[in-house]
Amino acid sequence: MNDNPVIVVGAGGHAAVIADTLLAQGRSVLGFVDPSIQAGSRLICGLQVLGDDDHLDNYSPAHVSLANGIGSISYPFLRKKVQEYLQALGWYFIGVVHPSAIVSPYAKVAPDVQILANTVVQANAIISEGCVINTGAIIEHDAILGSWVHAAPGSLVCGGAKLGDFCHVGASATVIQGIQLGAETLIGAGATVIRSFAGKGTLVGIPAKKLEE
Numbered sequence: 550m551n552d553n554p555v556i557v558v559g560a561g562g563h564a565a566v567i568a569d570t571l572l573a574q575g576r577s578v579l580g581f582v583d584p585s586i587q588a589g590s591r592l593i594c595g596l597q598v599l600g601d602d603d604h605l606d607n608y609s610p611a612h613v614s615l616a617n618g619i620g621s622i623s624y625p626f627l628r629k630k631v632q633e634y635l636q637a638l639g640w641y642f643i644g645v646v647h648p649s650a651i652v653s654p655y656a657k658v659a660p661d662v663q664i665l666a667n668t669v670v671q672a673n674a675i676i677s678e679g680c681v682i683n684t685g686a687i688i689e690h691d692a693i694l695g696s697w698v699h700a701a702p703g704s705l706v707c708g709g710a711k712l713g714d715f716c717h718v719g720a721s722a723t724v725i726q727g728i729q730l731g732a733e734t735l736i737g738a739g740a741t742v743i744r745s746f747a748g749k750g751t752l753v754g755i756p757a758k759k760l761e762e
């Protein structure tokens with residue numbers, strides 16, 4: 550973590566929440582870069598869209614950091630792709646932690662993780678790179694989240710559950726204690742997952758069952 554001013558990559562809904570969270574943390578936010586929105590065409594949280602990614606050429610990674618404002622309602626592959634592309638050019642992506650979040654000092658959280666308003670991350674949880682702990686989500690003790698997991702608003706990952714890379718825990722969904730979910734498990738909104746699952750599929754309902762394609 551550094552104190553550099555921040556540019557948010559993306560200018561959609563998630564980007565607005567990230568900018569808002571950074572401002573709540575007292576960070577200086579310069580604005581947004583987004584290829585799909587014309588520079589100067591709108592204000593988001595009182596901040597300008599500065600241009601597309603090429604606009605970053607006007608800054609130095611030594612003096613400006615980035616935050617990932619690209620959201621995901623299913624798989625976060627675009628979030629990862631854009632972040633890794635810019636990291637390869639030397640840019641550093643900071644994480645965010647809303648001041649209302651409760652994060653145990655005994656949790657292990659990767660530096661770029663985004664922990665939003667009214668969340669709880671309990672002792673001994675492990676949150677890997679690229680994860681989003683969205684509004685009001687709870688990650689209980691000893692839970693392990695692989696890379697690029699999205700715990701959507703109001704979701705609950707119970708104690709000791711283990712989620713593979715790219716899992717999406719849908720809004721208000723619950724994963725009960727000790728469950729193991731393989732990579733790319735997409736849990737529908739409101740589901741309750743009570744059995745482990747090998748991954749690469751969608752689970753919906755209570756108890757959660759695989760949604761056949």
Ligand SMILES: CC(=O)SCCNC(=O)CCNC(=O)[C@H](O)C(C)(C)COP(=O)(O)OP(=O)(O)OC[C@H]1O[C@@H](n2cnc3c(N)ncnc32)[C@H](O)[C@@H]1OP(=O)(O)O
Nearest residue numbers: 622683701702718719720735736737738739751753754760
């Ligand atoms: C800040 C933010 O807002 S972050 C956004 C957070 N949002 C979420 O977490 C949403 C998660 N996504 C969902 O729940 C989606 O509905 C998905 C991914 C589970 C399914 O989406 P799709 O693949 O488009 O499926 P589709 O809408 O066609 O539904 C297929 C079937 O599953 C059922 N279904 C879909 N979602 C759910 C659900 N959450 N719970 C129970 N059943 C569901 C549908 O009723 C339909 O059943 P039918 O075939 O008997 O009619």
